[in-house]
Amino acid sequence: MTQQYDTDVLVIGTGPAGATLGLALATYGVKVQLFTQFNWLANSPRAHITNQRAMEVLRDLGVEEQVKEIATPWHEMGESLITTSLVGEEIARMSAWGTGDERYGDYLKGSPCPLVDLIQPKMEALLVKNAGERGAIFNFNTEYLSHQQDEHGVTARFLNKITQTEFSLRAKYLVGMDGARSKVVEQLGLPLEGVMSRAGTVYVTFKADLSRHVQHRPAILQWIVNPEAGFGDIGMGLLRAISPWNEWIMGWGFDISQGEPQVTTEQVQARLDAFVGEHVPDLQIEKISYWYVNQTYATQYSQGRVFCGGDAVHRHPPSSGLGSNTCMQDAFNLAWKLAYAVKGWAKPELLDSYSDERAPVGKQIVARANQSRFDYKYLKDVFGFDQGVKTQAQMLERIFAETEQAAQVRQQLYAALEVKHHEFNAQGVELNQRYESNAVLAEASPEVFTRDVELYLQATTRPGAKIPHTWLVDAKGRKQSTLDITGKGRFTLITGLSGWAWREAAEQLSLEYLDVIQVGTRDYRDVYATWQAKAEIEDNGAILVRPDGYVAWRMQQPNQNTQHVSVLKQVFAQLNLNV
Incomplete structure (x- = not known):
């Protein structure tokens, strides 16, 4: 009996994983349709670091130069500052992502691709644009409901959220790249290990011209040592430049045992003034959100003709910059295998290799991203806010006094910075992945x-x-x-x-x-x-x-x-x- 298919592959989700998969499959000449319940793509900056392996994927798919044209280039990404405020005293500085003198040559030798900094909404839009031009079909405002699979294919049900009508499509394969609340993972019953929501962070997206405050020491990441931001794994406040130097994210941890805080605009203004070191006029708050730290991974990525990838199967904080990068690599690993199965170039058994290869990577990066947060404890010990230090002035005296005791604290500081290379200069984490x-x-x-x-x-x-x-x-x-x-x-x-x-x-x-x-x-x-x-x-x-x-x-x-x-x-x- 001849099987009838509406397309070769159905992809649920249009984030970095889904959009990369759509782009790759379309590039390989495979019919693919992608679905999202939303009316467009990512609505907040989210991921931004694009590491060398992800850039190699983009290079292979022919879009690397397009990415570089709109991204913050490698040489502008490197400095990560630890200060009392943007205008205050500098405690330490980290050369990140291989830009420092000690590691620059390693990164040049390791890959033809430099890292870039590009926020997720712009990356997704670029991937979707190119995938659409190559034949991928995108369906917005379309909610995935369920699926049924058999030995020949998969039938999926959808809801058109504009007309409120349901419909079904049949394909040879279905891929769930629908994020940390994945319906596909839930319906498959894929085994998950770890914990969800183990810590909380307040994120404020805002616009303000801070150029004059950073021109003497520009950095994409500014870590602010502030007694009020001393809570949580990191124990510092964060100012992250989205579009230098007018669009930013400000973040700090909160105690999830006390419930979700209801941060007001007045509190945001006060905290930003403290982080900058003086009053910031003309503040435009774009969004206040509450983000939770996950430490969860799937031990199996597929079942029959249905596969999962991206945040659906590895859920972790943004530390180490591994999120969207790993999502894109999941897609790149799966895409050619699906293409070979669809074209008859490979046996269906080839597809078993996807879960075998990518599940260990997912487990590894979840552990690494969370460990990168835990490793901030060494810096917190240096600052001393958990040891009786009450003010920034006391903290600076603790570190920079001309005493033997302060000298020992400085040695702690140097050792703590050495540990952080495993987050900010971990080329091996990004490029040493091995498949079995x-x-x-x-x-x-x-x-x-x-x-x-x-x-x-x-x-x-x-x-x-x-x-x-x-x-x-x-x-x-x-x-x-x-x-x-x-x-x-x-x-x-x-x-x-x-x-x-x-x-x-x-x-x-x-x-x-x-x-x-x-x-x-x-x-x-x-x-x-x-x-x-x-x-x-x-x-x-x-x-x-x-x-x-x-x-x-x-x-x-x-x-x-x-x-x-x-x-x-x-x-x-x-x-x-x-x-």
């Missing part, structure tokens, strides 16, 4: 990390790791990253000049989804001699890179008896790909 699944042919020997796995990237071509970035030069003399010559929805077999037998084997198989790159030919030359240092294979070896840039398999050095065609057939079969 049926879409990776793992090697028997365990990987040994030689440096702090959270702070430092360890680039490798081991299966399950992301292909290392380095620069090659093409036939026209242009620099091309190894990330630029792989991906784009296709598998890539990389070998050297001596690996001609791999090229011939691939040509004999003539697979629609496979490209071959011989590094050393006129097309791509290793003129800097950096690929040969990072490849970890001999010139006649081979590396198979997946569409998402992760290594699926490698043979470091074939022997004289290697049957290249047979080897590739066996590899693709083990990866659940159709040959």
Whole structure:
């Protein structure tokens, strides 16, 4: 019996996860429809840090330059200040996101993509625009109600909130990327671990020209040490620049055991004046909201033909800037697998790898984001507000007095700042993700990390790791990253000049989804001699890179008896790909 489908994939949610999935699927030529119960996209700044791995995803999907055009650039993101107020005394300064002298080179070597700062409403709009231009269909004011799945597809019910009429659509697959209150996760009964709403924060979005207060030390994040803001994990107030230096978020913690505070405009004005250090005229309050810290993750991301991703399956605070970045990576991991299943290039079993690969990452980033908040306790100990210090003046005396006791407090301060590198300069957290699944042919020997796995990237071509970035030069003399010559929805077999037998084997198989790159030919030359240092294979070896840039398999050095065609057939079969 021939199945009738309205589309290939239905996506619930148009946030960073859903919009990225829609963009990727449309790019790969898959029919996709996306749904949101709202009449537009994110209505508050929310996420803003876009890390290197997320930028690599955007680069692969062809929108990186568009993002950079409207974002705060990397070099303007770095300074995070700890002060008594915007005009008050500076206690410490952190060089964040790899912009400091000690880490700048690591970030340049690790990726062709710089970080940027772009608020979620602008990022979502850019993703939706490009996805729509490539064929994705968006349905606003449309509420997802429920679904039923069978062995051939999924039928989902929706409510048109304008006409108040219900309708159904049938697709091959359904994806729930509908946020922390996910209906899809609830209906699937996916297992969740952790706690919700363990702490609370007041967020005030406002407009005020604070440029003259920050021009001497500009920073996207300004941490204010204030006795009144000393509550909670962080124990400091926050001023975050949305659009420097006229749009801001002000935040501080509150005691959830006392209920949700009802903050007035007069209280906002008074607190802002305290955070700035003088009266701020012409304050325009956009929104006062109450935000809760979650520490919850799903241990399984799918059931049958229904998949979940983004905040629906990992719920955590914004510390470490991992939220939207991980959401986009969930989508990028899932998109090519759905595309291959839809096109008949892979067996349905390939889709099992999505949950196996991304669920451990979700657990990891929930732990890291919450730990980043817990780690502020070391700074709180320095300030001493929990130890009898009542005023900012007493706090400054405690730290900067010319006494042995103050010297010991300063040593505490330096140690506390060192800990915070695991939040603000954690390139390893962002780029060291490793996958284990049926879409990776793992090697028997365990990987040994030689440096702090959270702070430092360890680039490798081991299966399950992301292909290392380095620069090659093409036939026209242009620099091309190894990330630029792989991906784009296709598998890539990389070998050297001596690996001609791999090229011939691939040509004999003539697979629609496979490209071959011989590094050393006129097309791509290793003129800097950096690929040969990072490849970890001999010139006649081979590396198979997946569409998402992760290594699926490698043979470091074939022997004289290697049957290249047979080897590739066996590899693709083990990866659940159709040959």
